[in-house]
Amino acid sequence: MTSEKAQAGPNAAPRRRRRIGDLFVRWSFMAPSIVLLIALLAYPIFYTIDISFSRFDIATFGAGEWVGWENYREVMSDYRFWDSLEVTLIYLVIALPLQVVLGFGIAFLINAEWKGRGLVRALFIIPMVVAPVVAGGMWRMILDPLWGIMNYWLGFIGIGPLDWFGDPTLAMASIIIIDTWRWTPFIVLIATAALLALPKDVFEAARIDGANWWSTLWSVAVPLLVPVIAATFVIRWLGAVKMFDIVLAATYGGPGKATNVVNLFIYEEAFRSLRFAESAAMAVIVLILTMVLTGLFLRGSRKLEELF
Amino acid sequence: MKKTQIGKLTSRRSMLAGLAGSLVLAAGPAASVHAQEGLGTADNPVEVRIMANEAFANTWQTLLVPEFNKAYPNVRVVFDGVPYTELLAKMMLDATSPNPEYDVLLVDDPWVPQLAEIGALVDLKGEKVAALTGDDYDWDDFNAAPLAAGEWQGVQYAVPVRSNMLLRFYNRTLYEEAGLPEPTPEQTWDEFFADAEKLVRDADGDGKDDRWAIDTYFVREPLTPTIWQSILNANGGSLLDESGSPAFANETGVKSLETHKRLLDYAPPGALGHGFSESLQAFRQGLVANMFNWGSVYKSTAVDPKSTTLTVDEVGIQVLPVGDVQAGAHRGIWIAGVSSKTEELEASWAFLEWLTSKEGESINASLVGSFPARKSTLNGEPAEPWLGPVYETLQQAYDVAAKGKMWRIRSPKSDAAQQILADEIARGLAGQASAEEALDTAAGKIEKALK
Numbered sequence: 025m026t027s028e029k030a031q032a033g034p035n036a037a038p039r040r041r042r043r044i045g046d047l048f049v050r051w052s053f054m055a056p057s058i059v060l061l062i063a064l065l066a067y068p069i070f071y072t073i074d075i076s077f078s079r080f081d082i083a084t085f086g087a088g089e090w091v092g093w094e095n096y097r098e099v100m101s102d103y104r105f106w107d108s109l110e111v112t113l114i115y116l117v118i119a120l121p122l123q124v125v126l127g128f129g130i131a132f133l134i135n136a137e138w139k140g141r142g143l144v145r146a147l148f149i150i151p152m153v154v155a156p157v158v159a160g161g162m163w164r165m166i167l168d169p170l171w172g173i174m175n176y177w178l179g180f181i182g183i184g185p186l187d188w189f190g191d192p193t194l195a196m197a198s199i200i201i202i203d204t205w206r207w208t209p210f211i212v213l214i215a216t217a218a219l220l221a222l223p224k225d226v227f228e229a230a231r232i233d234g235a236n237w238w239s240t241l242w243s244v245a246v247p248l249l250v251p252v253i254a255a256t257f258v259i260r261w262l263g264a265v266k267m268f269d270i271v272l273a274a275t276y277g278g279p280g281k282a283t284n285v286v287n288l289f290i291y292e293e294a295f296r297s298l299r300f301a302e303s304a305a306m307a308v309i310v311l312i313l314t315m316v317l318t319g320l321f322l323r324g325s326r327k328l329e330e331l332f
Numbered sequence: 333m334k335k336t337q338i339g340k341l342t343s344r345r346s347m348l349a350g351l352a353g354s355l356v357l358a359a360g361p362a363a364s365v366h367a368q369e370g371l372g373t374a375d376n377p378v379e380v381r382i383m384a385n386e387a388f389a390n391t392w393q394t395l396l397v398p399e400f401n402k403a404y405p406n407v408r409v410v411f412d413g414v415p416y417t418e419l420l421a422k423m424m425l426d427a428t429s430p431n432p433e434y435d436v437l438l439v440d441d442p443w444v445p446q447l448a449e450i451g452a453l454v455d456l457k458g459e460k461v462a463a464l465t466g467d468d469y470d471w472d473d474f475n476a477a478p479l480a481a482g483e484w485q486g487v488q489y490a491v492p493v494r495s496n497m498l499l500r501f502y503n504r505t506l507y508e509e510a511g512l513p514e515p516t517p518e519q520t521w522d523e524f525f526a527d528a529e530k531l532v533r534d535a536d537g538d539g540k541d542d543r544w545a546i547d548t549y550f551v552r553e554p555l556t557p558t559i560w561q562s563i564l565n566a567n568g569g570s571l572l573d574e575s576g577s578p579a580f581a582n583e584t585g586v587k588s589l590e591t592h593k594r595l596l597d598y599a600p601p602g603a604l605g606h607g608f609s610e611s612l613q614a615f616r617q618g619l620v621a622n623m624f625n626w627g628s629v630y631k632s633t634a635v636d637p638k639s640t641t642l643t644v645d646e647v648g649i650q651v652l653p654v655g656d657v658q659a660g661a662h663r664g665i666w667i668a669g670v671s672s673k674t675e676e677l678e679a680s681w682a683f684l685e686w687l688t689s690k691e692g693e694s695i696n697a698s699l700v701g702s703f704p705a706r707k708s709t710l711n712g713e714p715a716e717p718w719l720g721p722v723y724e725t726l727q728q729a730y731d732v733a734a735k736g737k738m739w740r741i742r743s744p745k746s747d748a749a750q751q752i753l754a755d756e757i758a759r760g761l762a763g764q765a766s767a768e769e770a771l772d773t774a775a776g777k778i779e780k781a782l783k
Contacts, residue, residue, distance in 0.1 A: 083450045083451070103773075168610075170600050170619070187601055190601070276551055278604070280552065281758070281762075284755075292751055296750075297750075298424070298748065299781075
């Protein structure tokens with residue numbers, strides 16, 4: 025025992041020193057990121073939470089008197105907040121599945137060997153690099169019932185003229201079209217990479233077994249892709265829930281309240297109405313909702329990974 | 333707010349000012365040095381920074397500042413343009429900081445109460461500024477309506493630098509083609525709609541309507557309620573009563589919103605999404621016979637061939653149709669005030685005093701096309717012949733607006749109230765709520781917001 029202690033004794037101190045040194049090195053590598061995260065993420069979040077429980081003091085541009093849950097009660101009783109959440113939900117429920125299905129569908133199609141595939145892939149990237157406000161403005165011109173080219177083209181097949189920004193349903197459709205145009209290529213890129221990474225032997229085996237194109241897609245590719253599809257959905261969800269600039273540029277949230285998504289509503293209440301405290305309360309509610317839903321989606325995504 | 337030459341001029345100036353205070357008799361030369369430094373010297377020019385709407389900040393920097401520098405060569409004026417939607421928030425943020433960047437704030441019509449409440453602006457008729465103001469600066473020469481935009485609770489915080497009024501533009505050619513006489517400022521809403529029936533027509537004979545009677549603000553945005561409000565005021569209604577409570581959720585308010593909505597029946601397809609730019613575009617292309625828009629667009633709509641297909645002879649301008657009580661208009665004045673924390677009070681006021689003097693206003697009108705607020709400028713010889721009828725209408729609109737109190741809510745919470753109106757008027761126009769329901773909701777919310 026004594027000899028063991030004696031043996032451990034001289035080694036223990038250097039080992040502790042090494043461990044402390046190791047910890048120091050690790051933390052020193054992490055420190056810049058931690059400082060940046062605190063400055064750029066944690067501080068604004070805590071500042072927003074602080075404001076949401078206070079009366080906003082315009083003279084100091086910061087939190088004033090503590091008012092407890094008053095701002096939250098005010099927000100909860102505002103029908104416009106609930107309407108904007110509903111509008112956001114409608115947009116998400118339609119746009120996300122549409123983009124994922126389209127993205128993976130297009131990726132599957134352009135994954136096949138055909139001439140010009142490279143060019144099409146390159147062209148697909150263009151919408152992604154267009155700024156959302158520019159995309160919104162550009163599509164506003166395309167869809168304009170008076171000057172836009174879309175109604176002109178639709179006229180050739182006997183459709184329209186459609187009032188894209190005057191009809192509430194069509195206005196929401198416009199937003200979804202613009203968003204889908206912009207973000208589907210992103211999903212195509214992920215899906216193409218995922219398809220290329222799939223094991224070739226499984227597809228060869230399916231071909232030898234006589235599987236046709238549809239069977240290969242439905243019974244081989246889709247099950248193998250499910251974890252990637254789920255992960256893509258979560259990534260796209262995190263982007264889509266921030267929807268703001270396209271709406272601002274294309275419809276201003278109208279007609280009426282038809283496309284007034286929650287982020288636009290929060291922005292208007294904060295920077296146009298200068299109701300910073302109530303806007304902070306709304307932002308906190310949306311943050312919590314987003315975190316809860318993201319948690320659920322991640323859990324669902326893990327379950328799917330286990331299943332497939 | 334910074335001197336171009338970094339030095340201790342401020343402390344030197346304070347010292348000189350202190351000296352002038354204690355040695356009154358000996359103050360003559362010291363005060364003269366102080367005045368010299370307040371307006372800069374060739375070696376030590378002073379800088380005045382101005383926060384303004386990006387829509388015209390650059391033009392003013394390029395065209396007006398050189399003119400000002402002919403009179404004040406040692407004051408360097410720098411305009412910083414900010415997008416309209418962010419302007420008020422940025423101004424408030426700057427004004428509340430311990431060392432604001434800006435000496436002069438160029439603000440929109442309803443913002444003075446908000447800036448006054450946080451003590452951001454200097455009293456322009458107060459002792460300090462009065463001591464710097466020339467004897468020939470004639471406050472009484474301003475029209476009451478634009479000057480009132482810079483006033484709050486009896487204090488003059490800002491002066492009108494770019495006046496504007498919501499006016500009716502009409503296309504004489506389209507009226508003629510429809511076989512209608514030219515409208516007059518006495519035309520009522522009923523007469524307007526009777527004409528509107530005939531103004532919507534198929535001009536090229538392809539079986540589809542391609543000319544319409546009207547385009548204006550219908551989109552969901554804060555300026556759309558100004559159309560409804562001008563109809564409301566013309567019908568004898570008002571936004572608030574004497575006690576400051578909403579007074580528009582009544583028969584007059586509903587009738588006025590229904591009138592605004594009825595305009596859509598005679599507007600081009602997609603007009604529910606139209607605002608400033610779209611209505612302007614439709615009018616300039618000769619597609620609509622009438623447009624309710626801001627008077628300041630007259631030059632680009634009727635004069636400048638680079639931006640319009642129309643000519644001065646084709647474009648008429650007048651106040652909005654007559655309601656139950658009077659004609660309609662709406663005030664939209666850009667006013668400028670001096671920051672209460674500026675270290676360059678003398679130079680800042682020198683710029684504003686020059687810009688809003690009779691001479692400066694004329695230069696501003698002829699070089700930039702800004703509308704004047706002074707009676708003498710409006711009644712004087714216009715710089716261009718086309719300005720004659722425009723100034724005449726503008727004077728009429730000022731009178732109409734002053735009589736009917738045709739401006740947005742004056743309150744530190746005016747923007748919140750305007751946004752509520754924007755939401756509810758948009759719902760009413762889109763048919764998502766009845767006019768009654770929309771106005772009741774707006775009244776309840778505005779009452780709460782203004783408390």
